[in-house]
Amino acid sequence: xxxxxxxALAVTAAALLVxxxxxxxxxxxxxxxxxxxxxxxxGAQLTLWTRAATESVSKAYAEAYNAKHKNKVTVTSYPNxxxxxxxxxxxxxxxxxxxxxxxVVFAAQYASQGLWTDLTERLAxxxxxxxxxxxxxxxxxxxxxxxxxxxxxxxSVMLYNKDLYTKAGLDPEKGPTSLKEFAEHARKIDKLxxxxxxTYFGGNCGGCVEFTFxxxxxGAGGDVxxxxxxxxxxxxxxxxxxxxxxxxLYDEGVAAPASxxxxxxxxxxxxxxxxxxxxxxxxxxxxxxxxxxxxxGVAPISxxxxxxxxxxxxxxxxxxxTSTKAAQAWDFLLWTMSEEAQxxxxxxxxxxxxxxxxxxxKYSSADPRIVLINSLVAKGKTxxxxxxxxxxxxxxxxxxxxxxxxxxxxxxxxLTDGNNAITKSLQQG
Amino acid sequence: xxxxxxxxxxxxxxxxxxxxxxPPRRFRRSAARSRAALGALYATPTAVxxxxxxxxxxxxxxxxxxxxxxxxxxxxxxxxxxxTRIADNELVESAVWFTVKYTVLMTVLLFAVAFxxxxxxxxxxxxxxxxxxxxxxxxxxxxxxxxxxxLGLLSDEIGPISDxxxxxxxxxxxxxxxxxxxxSALGSAMVLVLWRFAGFNMxxxxxxxxxxxxEVYEAARIDGASRWQTFRRVTIPLMRPTIALVLTMxxxxxxxxxxxxxxxxRGGPDNSTTSLVMVIYREAFIRLDLGSAxxxxxxxxxxxxxxxVIQLGVLRRRS
Numbered sequence: 133x134x135x136x137x138x139x140a141l142a143v144t145a146a147a148l149l150v151x152x153x154x155x156x157x158x159x160x161x162x163x164x165x166x167x168x169x170x171x172x173x174x175g176a177q178l179t180l181w182t183r184a185a186t187e188s189v190s191k192a193y194a195e196a197y198n199a200k201h202k203n204k205v206t207v208t209s210y211p212n213x214x215x216x217x218x219x220x221x222x223x224x225x226x227x228x229x230x231x232x233x234x235x236v237v238f239a240a241q242y243a244s245q246g247l248w249t250d251l252t253e254r255l256a257x258x259x260x261x262x263x264x265x266x267x268x269x270x271x272x273x274x275x276x277x278x279x280x281x282x283x284x285x286x287x288s289v290m291l292y293n294k295d296l297y298t299k300a301g302l303d304p305e306k307g308p309t310s311l312k313e314f315a316e317h318a319r320k321i322d323k324l325x326x327x328x329x330x331t332y333f334g335g336n337c338g339g340c341v342e343f344t345f346x347x348x349x350x351g352a353g354g355d356v357x358x359x360x361x362x363x364x365x366x367x368x369x370x371x372x373x374x375x376x377x378x379x380x381l382y383d384e385g386v387a388a389p390a391s392x393x394x395x396x397x398x399x400x401x402x403x404x405x406x407x408x409x410x411x412x413x414x415x416x417x418x419x420x421x422x423x424x425x426x427x428x429g430v431a432p433i434s435x436x437x438x439x440x441x442x443x444x445x446x447x448x449x450x451x452x453x454t455s456t457k458a459a460q461a462w463d464f465l466l467w468t469m470s471e472e473a474q475x476x477x478x479x480x481x482x483x484x485x486x487x488x489x490x491x492x493x494k495y496s497s498a499d500p501r502i503v504l505i506n507s508l509v510a511k512g513k514t515x516x517x518x519x520x521x522x523x524x525x526x527x528x529x530x531x532x533x534x535x536x537x538x539x540x541x542x543x544x545x546x547l548t549d550g551n552n553a554i555t556k557s558l559q560q561g
Numbered sequence: 562x563x564x565x566x567x568x569x570x571x572x573x574x575x576x577x578x579x580x581x582x583x584p585p586r587r588f589r590r591s592a593a594r595s596r597a598a599l600g601a602l603y604a605t606p607t608a609v610x611x612x613x614x615x616x617x618x619x620x621x622x623x624x625x626x627x628x629x630x631x632x633x634x635x636x637x638x639x640x641x642x643x644x645t646r647i648a649d650n651e652l653v654e655s656a657v658w659f660t661v662k663y664t665v666l667m668t669v670l671l672f673a674v675a676f677x678x679x680x681x682x683x684x685x686x687x688x689x690x691x692x693x694x695x696x697x698x699x700x701x702x703x704x705x706x707x708x709x710x711x712l713g714l715l716s717d718e719i720g721p722i723s724d725x726x727x728x729x730x731x732x733x734x735x736x737x738x739x740x741x742x743x744x745s746a747l748g749s750a751m752v753l754v755l756w757r758f759a760g761f762n763m764x765x766x767x768x769x770x771x772x773x774x775x776e777v778y779e780a781a782r783i784d785g786a787s788r789w790q791t792f793r794r795v796t797i798p799l800m801r802p803t804i805a806l807v808l809t810m811x812x813x814x815x816x817x818x819x820x821x822x823x824x825x826x827r828g829g830p831d832n833s834t835t836s837l838v839m840v841i842y843r844e845a846f847i848r849l850d851l852g853s854a855x856x857x858x859x860x861x862x863x864x865x866x867x868x869x870v871i872q873l874g875v876l877r878r879r880s
Contacts, residue, residue, distance in 0.1 A: 246632075390717060390718060390735065398718050521847050522847050
């Protein structure tokens with residue numbers, strides 16, 4: 133009797149224990165998806181940091197997401213130049229935001245530094261891995277793991293002023309099909325005289341030059357970097373030809389004199405003035421220039437003798453490594469990659485969808501220029517290198533010195549010396 | 562009080578003044594101890610501030626300079642790699658030479674202008690108050706704001722300076738003041754610093770000038786000294802501590818130059834105006850190599866300590 137009573141007590145105790153464990157299981161992060169692959173929408177307040185250049189897109193995403201979800205995303209933007217320092221300081225203080233975007237070319241560096249949470253399993257389970265911009269995805273990959281997903285796409289294209297084309301006797305509906313033709317068009321427009329200049333470029337801005345010149349190198353069949361981003365190839369014939377063409381335009385006075393000093397801040401303003409005939413620039417500027425009453429045409433950036441390409445830029449985004457709301461942050465990222473967000477937020481706002489399967493959509497077909505821009509995604513490239521910022525974009529980078537030499541100094545020596553210096557910088561630990 | 566007590570006997574004999582009651586030794590010791598404790602209590606807030614905001618970061622920077630220090634994760638000791646790598650960094654080499662060149666030029670020019678302004682407004686005359694205020698006014702503008710202001714003023718796209726000079730026939734065609742050539746970029750930054758800091762240094766020098774007693778000048782005049790002799794033999798020697806102070810401030814400020822080049826020239830053209838602090842910034846926030854940035858900072862700190870020791874030596878010799 134006694135032993136039976138003890139056994140009953142033990143069974144009851146065991147049952148209670150099992151129930152208690154099961155009850156605790158309800159808070160298990162795995163069960164709620166906190167460390168699982170699904171997103172969680174439980175009313176969390178999420179912080180998102182972005183650079184000023186892509187702030188409007190991030191805010192549009194957040195606004196649309198907040199309207200239909202319990203989670204609320206607050207977007208904070210910082211000036212482009214100060215953004216990397218802001219992120220580095222936040223990482224040092226272990227106070228990164230729940231989500232942060234980065235210029236896609238810097239993504240590899242942030243991934244290698246472990247600033248983003250590993251999203252490999254979540255991305256694999258989402259079924260979106262093969263549908264989003266591969267260049268962006270590659271940029272946010274480090275040692276085989278995915279740390280970031282595409283957020284915004286911005287591509288380089290030739291933007292030309294239709295009124296100046298007409299005045300110069302050129303067909304405003306027909307942009308150049310090669311870089312040599314671009315130079316001819318620029319020369320013809322420059323002959324209009326007065327304040328008008330044939331073209332414009334950022335000759336004191338490493339980022340501007342790589343964004344607008346490299347597609348011509350790719351279009352000609354050349355390359356600028358190896359696949360691992362550890363060796364430069366800027367001393368190639370293709371690169372030399374592209375620099376020579378722009379240099380001639382500057383020497384002849386076809387390119388506006390301020391091109392030599394353009395460090396980036398007044399680049400858009402120069403095109404908005406309506407006094408530049410044709411210039412390569414970001415596709416997102418199309419709307420910004422037309423807002424100023426300048427009618428613009430769009431053409432692909434070509435190699436000297438043809439062959440189109442583009443630099444697929446924009447932002448990649450990931451979950452901050454110090455965030456405690458990874459599942460909720462992933463819910464937001466999953467939604468931004470959804471068809472709803474890509475069509476109703478991005479395409480509707482005349483942006484380029486990050487989904488390759490949504491390049492054609494109900495909004496893009498309304499404007500043939502957008503169709504052209506979207507079609508370039510398949511032809512373009514996003515360079516990959518861990519030390520991209522230090523090697524190419526930073527004002528003290530060896531690339532900017534190379535650019536200055538190739539455009540305004542001893543071109544051959546600059547490209548040879550620059551190639552060694554950039555390779556050394558790319559390989560730096 | 563006790564000396565006024567009338568004598569008990571008829572013979573007037575001054576009584577020895579009784580000693581004031583002395584507290585027992587133990588009490589004296591505890592009073593002294595409590596006074597010391599009170600003093601320490603008064604000093605505590607400052608000590609905590611100095612420790613927290615000066616000593617701890619200093620030690621941390623030194624410690625960082627001995628490590629490979631990632632943004633997230635555990636640091637690993639790599640002593641003395643961060644220091645030996647400084648020698649391989651070509652940008653450091655060019656930045657050192659540029660910073661030294663800028664420091665020498667800036668110190669000489671800023672001192673000459675500030676001293677000149679101080680001598681100009683030394684005597685009380687009509688309009689001197691206005692001049693003193695006008696010279697000091699640029700100090701009211703933040704340095705980063707002043708740099709942006711100059712960037713706008715000197716821009717050929719949006720600023721009036723180039724247009725004005727073209728109308729006056731001084732320049733012809735397009736001129737880039739901030740990135741056209743290394744000389745013009747350096748010149749632009751120097752004009753900015755002169756505009757922003759000459760008044761402040763003038764104020765310090767003026768204080769030193771006015772601390773010299775007028776009698777000394779009168780004596781020199783009676784002795785028949787010329788103005789130049791008075792300046793050389795009276796003003797300069799008596800101004801030595803003040804001069805040492807402003808020179809140290811100028812040298813330290815120039816060696817730590819950052820804002821003017823970061824905003825105005827971005828270190829260009831072709832890295833010709835990249836200062837040492839810009840290299841530290843690049844190492845920390847562009848290359849994300851905090852250990853390397855810390856090592857260069859420590860090396861720069863050592864140079865600054867040398868300059869400050871020299872200044873203290875000069876000041877102590879005078880006092």
